[in-house]
Amino acid sequence: MTRPPVRSISNLVPNIISGKEVASAKLQIPVLSPNAPYETLHHYTSFPVSPESISELSSIVQSGFKTWSNTSETERIKIFTRAIELLQQRRHELIESQLEIGMPMWFAGFNVDGFIGQVQEYINMLGNSSSTSIIPSAETDLAMAVRSPIGPVLSISPWNAPVLLAGRSIMAPLAAGCSVIVKPAEKSPKCAYLLVKCFLDAGVPGNVLQLVNVKPQENAVFIDKLLGTGVIRKLNFTGSTLVGKSIAATAGSHLVPCLLELGGKNASIVCPDADIDQAVGKITWSGWSHKGQICMSTDVAYIHESVYDEFKSKLVTVAREIAQDPDYLIPQRDLVGTTKVVNLIEDALNKGASLTFGEFSKQEIESSGIIKPIILENVIKGMELYDQESFGPVFSIEKYSNINQVIDKINHSPYGLKSAIWSRNVFEAIKLAKQIETGGVHINNSTVHDEPTVPHGGLKSSGIGRFNSRWGIDDFTVVKSITVNQ
Template sequence: MTAAAAVRINIPLIIGGEEIKTTNQYPVNSHIDPNAVIHNFSTFNIKDSSLLDMLYTSAKTGFEEWSTTPYDKKIKIFQKAIALLNERKSQLFDSHSDIGGPAWFAGFNVDGAIGQIEEYISHLSNPIGVVPQSLDTELALTIKQPIGPVLAIAPWNAPVILASRSIVAPLAAGCSVIHKTSEKSPLASYLFVKCFHDAGLPKDALQLVHVSPQDNPQFLEQVLSSGVIKKLNFTGSTAVGKKIAAAAASHLVPCLLELGGKNYSLVRKDADLSKAVPNIIWSSWSHKGQICMSTEKVYVHEDIYDTFKGEVLKLSSEISKDSDYAIPQRDLVFTKKIIDLVDDAVDKGAQVLFGDYNKDEYLKNNSISPLIIEGVTEEMLLDTTESFGPIFTIHKYSDEDKLIKQLNDSPYGLKASIWSQDIMKALSIAKRIEIGGIHINHSTVHDEATIPHGGVKSSGHGRFNSSWGIDEFSILKSITIN
């Protein structure tokens, strides 16, 4: 199946290895024309008890089979999946273009997903336990085992790489997976899952479900209350993540959550602005700001604030002409949210420093032009709300210790960057900031397969990638022998 052929087709569920097309379909709309349907997907009928039973039985059967599959066979299946992903790259690229992903980002997604799988392969033959010392037994063992069937929920904005990490981490641990797609990007998930099935993964080890948005809460409650799911991973907004965490907690199901952020850059007075300025602009505006790690706030030391501002405005005029910045936002919901945030800030005294802020054009074209805003203060919604748009705000600071305290008092903690030529001082600051990942002289948009990724506070908890990703979906079992 190609994305071109997917126009107006019905993307099926995959349950127990069987592709199921239901009469209930949900439309996936174009980012260019919100009234145009690019394809439909079959929705999971939450009132169909036989379908639910099939889903649960397959998840348990898949776990029993996959968790006992020898590691050498798992490696061969993962390697075959990589080969198929490479063969089907054009389809996966097209699935990104269909929802507004620029070409470079489509490549990053597919190559990033392949990189994740390659990294997990390198850990599949690792030792699964240790022999600790024991005074009361002749032999003590601790072994790492998969936690059980996992519910994996990924968002739309980077659908291949985010589907990949939500699926492959638990698979690498030996778990079976039920993957629930985003209603805005089901095709990418379908294509990814098909690569693993065609690579020889046991049919019950990975299932694909699409759910109508209005049915999401009930579907989640049904699946969690079944007792089948032993862990859940979710990537998305903090607001939705809180609801999912509350539902999971009521059934004592642990979660790995990668949630929203208000990511920032700290530009010290000794920063190399020739490197910092273009990187910060790129980190904010790439993919129209629709990346969870996008830079949204920039704190600049007062000694270089005017120089930084001048350099930013000069370079922004050139960069904003790139055709990628003409791509619309995913849909009008996001466009209207961004407008509301900017309106609130401007009404309360903030200034649009760069960009043509034309609300009528934005709504007409579903496209936000890149913006830089100055004078944002604590009482403005934009100061603490993730915009998910091509916007960053600039702020002047003088006291570094005071700024660090202010940053640590904020509710979010996903990504930050520090720009400084004094590396040891930057490292000292990085250690003091409460955050999941911080990058010195590099972009906040930084996620690679060998480095743990995740947030703290309202940006979530738990870590994807490499051995840390496997550990998230594993349990430690103690065994003593006399």
């Protein structure tokens, strides 16, 4: 596929403070390509984590909050509408910034178009919602509940879907009226830079939106020191559960609330009356797409015993067909390393799991850096893969006879992001969906499901809070009661 030409930008991704690009020759960190020989794509300049710089940053974002929270919704809508125009104009550049870090073309395009859809949905919400409600009161002449922006926000996003995830971490608090500090992943700083430039060029004031790149080894200190100023009123983080728990602990020590979208151990349930062909295709795609490096990827499929053999036979046939497509299914060098995935598969096989599809050679994977798609069977409790998210192109299948036991397994999992149910009896599937403890349940569809109008987030170790639409705005507001007596 021929890639479109893009505008060239500097090989040094700067910080953006008060609308100005700030770079330091002494604080340059290389960003490497995901493939051997791991050439340097560009550098980013690290933000100096010093008391002076933290104090200056907090003062800027505090003044930005005063500016932005007093900007009318009409003006904000105009700016966001202009941002959509710029995102569309710079679409190819945003796609290219993701391709160079190893993302397949289809997913890079989805990231950009999905984020444009999110911006439009937030515009719709601003134009059609009220932040004030009249409420009953026996003691006053008038009582109101008013939603107000919570204050300056620190937004931290990951590398695996860098435009969509960094974009929503910016757009949701901006839509609510908050100022934002954006700290992107060190593997994808250019993506966040391009997004921030779009918003600033669209008219977001320079003191409202800051871009700060931090050395990986200084992340924890930066977050602690910034939250310690008392200026940041909310933190939103998307990433692994392990890192999310650490960040939440730091935020908790400063009494700063969090919106967390973390990992998932996502399950699909195939009922006896399911459309097997449709389920096989979607589940395989859901498990392997983008190398399995999507928080919503299918990790396990529970198949009713009456259709298990048919499902398994068709699964292997479909797997052979789509595993040959290198563009979006077979991973190149994994950006986060292959060690975890290899260890999870090896542990499962050593403890009795079997390969339903694919081949596994630890030596070959370590030599090539490539993990080809795998399907496992007989993954049971006691194996590390049973409870852990792999974040790789591997999922397992399991036979069941009692649906209630399957729901109990899903609900007992520490994770609770996504699940799917495959059944022709939609009303019965809805009843089952209400019993499942995950943030989203998708009937006759993929676990990989996120769209601008639908609330997105998890339960338990998969996170707290919701992104998208009015739920995304609400998460960055506080409810204030105002009463009036004459």
